[in-house]
Amino acid sequence: MIILAPHPSRTLNAIGLLVVSGILIAAYAFQFALDELPCPLCLLQRVALVGVGYGLCLNLIYGAKPHHYGIMLLSAVYGGAVSTRQILLHIVPGTGSYGSPVLGLHYYTWAGICFFLIILGTAIMLLFEGQYRKTLVDKPEHGRFGGQTLPRIAFFIMLFLAAANTVTTFLECGPGICADPPTDYKLINELKTSG
């Protein structure tokens, strides 16, 4: 059995959550700086990232448990399936691409790599059985997040990003089906034309 105490496990999960949040923030940066609207498949990849974030949040709140990692794996496999679908869509020469390349690769290719790394990282974390033990920091008087600050900060950043994606996706797609490819923020345009 490989030993990893609950306290460092929670810190590692918090760092993981900050990395996932960083990917979502980078996606926002490209969306607003380059004025490139995310396509429906791109949005589904973001949903998968939030799903991975949800699994990490559970680890931060309740402490590490195998089924929390299972939730992360389910979300990452789903995200990997979406990004693979989008990579295959453009893999034939002459079929173009979606969005600008970043360091020579398109967003969906980077997303595929990220989901692969998440699966790999989660599988490695599952090896450390010592993290599943209850310790003093998990007592109720220490509150949620084991009384640590970093997990608390990481949790609220992810919560904010999940809520922000709800709003921006609603502005882009409205209550109906997202346009493929999207050309503008549908809801804002509808409000402008009606007002």
Place this chain on the structure above:
Amino acid sequence: MISLLFALMTIAIVLAWRDRWRLSYFVFAVTLAMSIYWLDFHATTPLTIKL
């Protein structure tokens, strides 16, 4: 409708934070099922690119 997926994920995170973990798992499971539906929908609609 994809915004609904993000909204449900947000709700699942909030429920977990408020110690309603059973409901939180249920909301996550519903979201994942809906996500698969939307993947199927967007993956099987006619392509807009020239092949």
